[in-house]
Amino acid sequence: MSGSEPRRVEREVVCPFCALLCDDLEVAVDGNRLAVLAKGCSRAAEAFARPLPDDLRPRVRGEPVALDTALARAAELLATARLPLLAGLEADLSGLRAAVALAERTGGVLDPMAEEGARAQLLTVERAGWVTGTLAEARNRPDLVLLLGDGWRTTAPRLVERVLLPAVRLDDRPRRIVQLGGAPPEEAAIEHFPCPDESLPDRVALLRALLRARSIAAPEPLRELTQAIRAAAYRLLVWSIGSLAQPALLALHAAALTRELNAEGRAIGLPLAAAPGAVTARQLFLWQAGVPDPVSYADGAPEHDPGRWCGERLLGEEATDLLVWIDAFGTRPSPITTVPTVLLSRPGSPSSGTPEVAFPIATPGLDHPGDLYRTDPVVALRSRGLRRTAALPTVAAVLAAIGERLPPPRI
Ligand code: SF4
Structure with missing residues (x-):
């Protein structure tokens, strides 16, 4: 009851x-x-609907302990770590602010270690730029939508209903939707141009060449699609980088295609991110540290060097000696590693191995209100708290309490 x-x-x-x-x-x-x-x-x-377990106590090496004991042990690990890695970073804005403060205090590295391909995609943007839009634009404006692969379906399960084929649109021009590659769509309104996953970047490159009116050999359906893209007033390209076989190449061609199409008419890209924490973290890093992820505070000032501070590399080479994995939504289990781990995760989430310290934590949007950035990262939403779970601390509260237990900074 x-x-x-x-x-x-x-x-x-x-x-x-x-x-x-x-x-x-x-x-x-x-x-x-x-x-x-x-x-x-x-x-x-x-x-x-995932039920809350009866026992919400933190654990040290699998044994339930009082919160204060767990906080003291986590602080001890952070105080003695040579290079802590704070990763996962699936939390709301206040939790992520606390993570940045802790990394700054301990000389740590922050890396969401989000999707495969996300880093390659970021490098593409840093070098060449792209043209993207909001979900509102993507929902209301395009008369032609190009879906690259079928990863969008699992990355954003309600994309069809919310963006591609909404019940109401501001612009009621007919909309043509074509999916290149991936499994055949179940919606009759989405046309399918089959293409092996590994050939998808080549198809997009071929479209770019055809659009530049190059006289090159191409299958007739692709020529017809080229005409349709040229004739459309507002084109939308959608992709989910984590699901693609050659993410770097695909990001490069997709970004270039959106730029080129804007020479005549309008075109936007909608690169879909999987999890809100990584999007929120990137926005926070950009305005707070001035650089995107990964961010290192190892030398005091924030440094962005994707090769040097890549979380996967730091873990693989054991260049880090402490992993703090944050997963407030219970969607991203910590990686398998021999590096001692402090885990902050939604209770009942699957875990890899036995962490040194584990804190069951509250989920933003369910257990407390929180600010999160959407896949179109200019839009932040406030999620409300739906239930009162006094036994569960927030990410921000746990990280701040660990910080309070650290020795005073050396001057
Ligand atoms: S935000 Fe939630 S309801 Fe919407 S598609 Fe994602 S998982 Fe489903």
Whole structure:
């Protein structure tokens, strides 16, 4: 028994379980139990309904301990670590601010270690730039949509309903949607141009060449598509970099295609990120440190050197001696590693091995309000807290309490 009346919440419920951050869910709250009643996808339904375990105590080497004991042990590990790595970084803005403060204090490295290909994509943007738009533009404006591969379906499960084929659009011009490669779409409204995954970057490169009116051999359907792209007033390219076989090459051609198409008419890219924490972290780093991830405070000032401070490399070569893995949404288990780990994760999340210290923590949007950035990273949403879970501290609270237990900084 929950002790209070079940209630239905129908307004301003933001789902934090992918970077689409759908803000239209209807949920039932019955004490600690949550259920999606309408508008969610199957991922949201499972994630909201995941029950809270009875035992929410922190653990040291698998043994339940008092919060103060766990905080003291985590502080001891951080105080003696040569190069701590704070990664995962799936938290709300205040949790991530606390992570930056802790990295600054301990000379650590911050790296979301998000999707494969995300780093290559960032390098492409840094070198050549791209033209992107918001979900509102993507939903309302395009008359031609090009989906590159089918990774968008798992990265953003409600993309069809929220963006590609919404019930209402501001611009009611007919919209043509074509998917290059991937599995055949289930929606009749989405055309499919089959193409092996590894050839997708070449197809996009071929489209670029055809659009520049090069007289080169190309299959007739691709020629026809070229004409349609040329004739369209507003084109949208969608891709999910983590799902692609050659992410660096694909990001390069997709970014170039959006730039080139803007010479006549309008075109935007919608690169879909998988998780809101990584998007939020990048925005925070940009305005706070002046550089994107990964960010190192090993030498005091923030430094962005993707090769040197890459979290995967630091772990693989054991160049880091402490991993602090943050996963407030329970969507990204910590990597398998021999490096001692301090884990902050949603209770009941799968874990790899036994961490040195584990803190069950509150989930933004479920257990407390929090600010998160969407996949179109100019838009931040405030997710509300739906239930009261006093036994679960926030990421911000745990990291701040660890910081308070560190020895005073050397001057
Ligand atoms: S698509 Fe993403 S944000 Fe929307 S309900 Fe599903 S998991 Fe949540």
